[in-house]
Structure formats: C-alpha cells, structure tokens
Amino acid sequence: MTNVLIIESKPQDAAALKRMIEQIGSELNVCGTVNSVRDARNWIMNNKAPQLIFCDIQLPDGSGFDIFGSLTIAAPVIFCANGQEHALKAFENNGIDYLVKPFSSDRLQKSLKKFEQFKQVFGRETISQKQDFNHAVSSVNKYKSSLLVYYQDKIIPISLDKLDFIYYNNYQVNVHTQNTQYETRDTLNSIINSLNPHDFFRANRQFIIHRKSVTSIQQYFGRKLLVGTSFPTPEPVIISKANASEFLKWVEGLNKVPEYSVMH
Structure with a gap:
C-alpha cells in the first residue's frame, strides 16, 4: 500500500x-x-x-x-x-x-x-x-513533458503526448497537433535537446517527428528514406543518407541518444 x-x-x-x-x-x-x-x-x-x-x-x-x-x-x-x-x-x-x-x-x-x-x-x-x-x-526529469506555445495572444502549455510534429519554415517554428498549429519562439536545435530521444527524432532541417506518427518507411533517391506519417505535412519528411541508419535504429528502439548530422 x-x-x-x-x-x-x-x-x-x-x-x-x-x-x-x-x-x-x-x-x-x-x-x-x-x-x-x-x-x-x-x-x-x-x-x-x-x-x-x-x-x-x-x-x-x-x-x-x-x-x-x-x-x-x-x-x-x-x-x-x-x-x-x-x-x-x-x-x-x-x-x-x-x-x-x-x-x-x-x-x-x-x-x-x-x-x-x-x-x-x-x-x-x-x-x-x-x-x-x-x-x-x-x-x-531530464526531458520536458510539455512545450510552451503562443496561441491567440496567450502562452499555453501543449502536452508532448498530443504533438505530431514540429516544422521549421521561413524562420518560423510551428508545433503541430492533430487539430491545431501553434507558434513557438524556440529553435529546432533547442527544442530537440529538451525532448526525450526515445519519442522524438530530428528528421532533417525542417522536421522533428514523434515516434507514434511514423506509419511507413520507403527507400528514396540517393539512399535516403521517405517517411510515411499518420498526419499531413507541409512537405515530404525525408531522412538523409547520413541519418538513415540512426533513424532505423530509433524506430526499432535500439539507440539511446541520436547524434544528428544536421546543424541548423
């Protein structure tokens, strides 16, 4: 008891x-x-x-x-x-x-x-x-359990369980859930360092994706990987040749902390 x-x-x-x-x-x-x-x-x-x-x-x-x-x-x-x-x-x-x-x-x-x-x-x-x-x-408690985002002139916490992906484009980082898009002032680099690597992967310069959202993996040009997801994304999620091996280990749950080759 x-x-x-x-x-x-x-x-x-x-x-x-x-x-x-x-x-x-x-x-x-x-x-x-x-x-x-x-x-x-x-x-x-x-x-x-x-x-x-x-x-x-x-x-x-x-x-x-x-x-x-x-x-x-x-x-x-x-x-x-x-x-x-x-x-x-x-x-x-x-x-x-x-x-x-x-x-x-x-x-x-x-x-x-x-x-x-x-x-x-x-x-x-x-x-x-x-x-x-x-x-x-x-x-x-090394990793965050929620992210602070901006929505309708308010700062609100978003549980990481609800997060599908984080997307960078035109100097803006947005947090996407199933139904809503939120703005954050953080960079992808600072965000990925605060997330549990068991659940999140820095796919490339544009995307951080959640493990639960990966539905398929296909071979792509130049030994890259094309990731199928359970949500629509603004552009295809592509894993570089350099990160392909780490990504596959991550999907299988074999690696501990991915060492990303993208610097952005």
Missing part, C-alpha cells in the same frame, strides 16, 4: 483529488489532507512519512516550496499549479511531475505511472535516501 499525502489549498479540490487517486488504484491510500504550509509541517513532523506527496504551490499562508525548504523530506512530490511558471523550481524540490490545473484523470494516471516507474528503477530503499533521491529525480 502506498500512503499519499495531499497538500491542497481548497478543501473541495483536495476531496476531488482524493477520489481520483483512490479510483485509479486500490493500492493507493490517501493518509492525510492539509491545506496550508503550517498544517503540512505539523502533519509531516507528527505522522509516519508518506511515500508520495501531492502539493499545491499556492497555499493560504505561503508557497508549497516553503514546506520543503524547512524540512528534510525524502518522499517524491507531484506539484499542482495553475500555470507552468513554477515548473523548474518544482523539480528542484523533490518534484517528479508537475500538473497544471485543471487536470484530467488520464493525466493524473500518467503521473502515478511515472511514480511507479521511479520506484521500480531506484527501489524503495534508495528513494528513502535524500542524496540518491535527488540524483534520481534529475535523471527522471
């Missing part, structure tokens, strides 16, 4: 989160709910340590980060917030994931799956050791 502590400013949100957690898995037990920095400190000092913490960042008497700055806490934390602006600091404070409110049951389930994978890789005894825990967190 995994004991879960919820630190949430709004009691109704805490109750909703508790129901979602317990519906997802019978092995999850919400052992406590508190709604302030003070109450969280008191609970942690007077109860058996939980194995997982959900923590709201904006609490009535301060920030959720204040809790972890004053206490030595080994439990991993899934932070919850109304925006993306605290994401980096979250991963510096025992964070293994970051949920933007409101989030769905499916998104919560992915966070809990990430926690289970974390336990399997590093073991419960390792998680209880602060130094090893921090090293493990930095490894798990």
